[in-house]
Amino acid sequence: MHDKKQYSDEHLNAFIDDQLDTAEKAEILDAVRHDAELSQRVCKLQKIHNLIQLSYESVEVPERHKAINNLSQPAKFKWFAAASFFLAIGSVAGWISHQTMSSDSLINIAQVSHTPAAKNNAENWKLMLHVSTAKPQRLNIVLDEAETLLEEYANSSRKLELEILANSEGIALVTNNGKDYNKRLQTLQQKYTNLAVTVCGQTLNRIQRTQGKTLKLLPDTTVVSSAVNQMVKRQQSGWSYIRI
Amino acid sequence: MNPLEFICRSSTFKKQLAEMRPRLYKVAFSWCHAADVADDLVQDTVIKAIRNASSLRDMKKMNSWLFAILANCWRDYLRRQKPTDDIDECIFTDDDTPELAQERQNITDIVQQAIATLPQGQRQVLSLVDLEGFSYAEVAEIVGIPAGTVMSRLNRARKALSEQLLELKEENVLTRGTHIRVVK
Numbered sequence: 075m076h077d078k079k080q081y082s083d084e085h086l087n088a089f090i091d092d093q094l095d096t097a098e099k100a101e102i103l104d105a106v107r108h109d110a111e112l113s114q115r116v117c118k119l120q121k122i123h124n125l126i127q128l129s130y131e132s133v134e135v136p137e138r139h140k141a142i143n144n145l146s147q148p149a150k151f152k153w154f155a156a157a158s159f160f161l162a163i164g165s166v167a168g169w170i171s172h173q174t175m176s177s178d179s180l181i182n183i184a185q186v187s188h189t190p191a192a193k194n195n196a197e198n199w200k201l202m203l204h205v206s207t208a209k210p211q212r213l214n215i216v217l218d219e220a221e222t223l224l225e226e227y228a229n230s231s232r233k234l235e236l237e238i239l240a241n242s243e244g245i246a247l248v249t250n251n252g253k254d255y256n257k258r259l260q261t262l263q264q265k266y267t268n269l270a271v272t273v274c275g276q277t278l279n280r281i282q283r284t285q286g287k288t289l290k291l292l293p294d295t296t297v298v299s300s301a302v303n304q305m306v307k308r309q310q311s312g313w314s315y316i317r318i
Numbered sequence: 319m320n321p322l323e324f325i326c327r328s329s330t331f332k333k334q335l336a337e338m339r340p341r342l343y344k345v346a347f348s349w350c351h352a353a354d355v356a357d358d359l360v361q362d363t364v365i366k367a368i369r370n371a372s373s374l375r376d377m378k379k380m381n382s383w384l385f386a387i388l389a390n391c392w393r394d395y396l397r398r399q400k401p402t403d404d405i406d407e408c409i410f411t412d413d414d415t416p417e418l419a420q421e422r423q424n425i426t427d428i429v430q431q432a433i434a435t436l437p438q439g440q441r442q443v444l445s446l447v448d449l450e451g452f453s454y455a456e457v458a459e460i461v462g463i464p465a466g467t468v469m470s471r472l473n474r475a476r477k478a479l480s481e482q483l484l485e486l487k488e489e490n491v492l493t494r495g496t497h498i499r500v501v502k
Contacts, residue, residue: 084469087476091447093454122479126448129429133347136357139339302425 079105081112083119090120121309124317128302131206131242132276137284199227200235200313204305208246213255216247216318217262224266234268237308241274241301245281248273250290263294274301331371334380335364341450342388348445349392351434362391382452386460389442396438432482440475443468 081089081102088094089102106113201223205216220236227234238259240248247255248271262269275297281287291297298304309315342363346356366387374383433441439461446457447468454472458465 083477084473087469087473088454091454091472118480118484119476121484122476123448125425125429125483126433126444126479129426129433130344130348130445130449132426133344134353135340135343136353139343139357139360300424300426302429306425 081105081115083115086112086116086119090116090123124305125302128305132280132300132302134280134284198233198235200237200308200311202237202239202305202308202313202315204239204241204301204315204317205244205247206240206242206301206317208243210253210255212318213244213247214258217255217258219316219318220269221258221262224262224269227268228266235270235313236266236268237270237272237313239272239274239298239301239304241277245273245277245289248292248295250292256292260292263292270296272296272298272304274298274304276300327377328371330377331374331380334377335367335384338381338384339364342384345385345445345449346388346392348430348433348449349438349442350395351430355395359388359391359395363388366391381450382456382460385446385450385452386462389460389462392442429479429483432479435482436475436478439463440471440478443471444475447472 086102089099092099094102102116106116203216203220205212207213216238220238223234223236238247240246246253247259250256259271263271271292271294273291273295276299278289278297281289305315339360342360343356346359346363347353350356350359363384367384370387374380433444436444442461443457446452446460447454452460454465454468457468461468463471
């Protein structure tokens with residue numbers, strides 16, 4: 075039997091902001107797995123954290139403050155750089171930090187972080203992977219995880235709907251530039267019909283407005299009005315969400 | 319510092335300052351929610367940073383040093399503001415037109431509006447943690463408040479936003495539709 079420990083909101087904030095030491099993080103992570111209510115509290119805080127980040131990504135920076143050779147300098151998120159992410163499953167969400175379990179694949183992490191209610195729906199899993207960086211290493215992580223999941227679900231009776239959402243600098247993934255990761259994504263799109271690729275319309279508009287460029291996207295890429303709208307819409311429809 | 323070190327440092331300083339400007343702007347915008355004010359704040363910050371470059375001892379701390387300057391500029395700006403009600407800021411019943419309601423549909427606007435309603439101290443801490451990923455200790459240093467106050471302000475801010483954005487019925491907030499009014 076897992077003893078329930080009460081955690082203050084300040085403590086949970088410190089957890090999602092990566093202000094705790096490894097032992098404390100592991101303790102909360104373990105408690106989140108066994109306590110649906112705690113999981114919901116963590117998820118709610120994380121959702122607010124994420125909404126704030128996304129809401130200011132689209133702020134247009136005046137020309138004179140723009141960094142040279144930068145499309146749109148993204149904010150520095152320590153948790154982001156450290157490959158942490160959150161996973162929200164409808165209203166009963168599980169959350170886990172990648173930092174403490176870096177050796178696990180997304181599949182393993184997602185499985186252990188499913189709350190009992192979510193497990194019942196695990197036969198049909200809808201998952202959104204969100205990327206907003208152009209770092210090739212990160213783009214390849216998205217593709218690695220997508221490929222692993224698609225393969226696993228293709229070989230089982232379970233169904234998976236996977237959406238890769240790109241915004242800000244992450245649009246490098248869906249731009250037809252002939253890079254290795256572009257080719258990989260195209261191959262995955264051709265192979266799996268349950269993979270959808272979406273791109274933020276606001277980012278495209280901004281690039282067109284500020285740089286006068288119309289980007290050539292990979293075939294079968296759907297342009298959505300904005301990344302934040304799409305993220306909220308999917309979560310409201312019970313999709314899991316992972317930002318990489 | 320020998321001449322070579324001085325040249326290297328100067329070049330790194332300039333490069334890092336240029337790279338930081340968009341980030342400074344976004345945080346400044348999240349504090350004031352006015353493009354012209356954010357623009358001025360960043361410009362002031364850059365000027366002060368260049369003038370006081372010699373006071374920066376450790377280049378590794380340049381980011382938090384720049385945000386501390388920005389926080390000072392913001393404090394000065396608030397002090398200069400006279401406590402008057404701007405007629406353009408007053409809410410009138412008829413201001414809520416279908417066009418404005420339509421505009422509010424955009425989630426980004428809704429979130430930014432919710433943040434704009436927070437007390438400025440909470441807003442400041444929230445953006446430094448959520449947009450810039452600073453540690454609580456760094457935020458305490460930048461803003462000049464104890465780390466415990468950082469935690470409590472952050473907690474109050476997130477709680478208020480959660481109540482405004484997540485706990486109200488979704489159809490009323492995040493998916494609010496356009497309201498059509500009957501004019502008699």
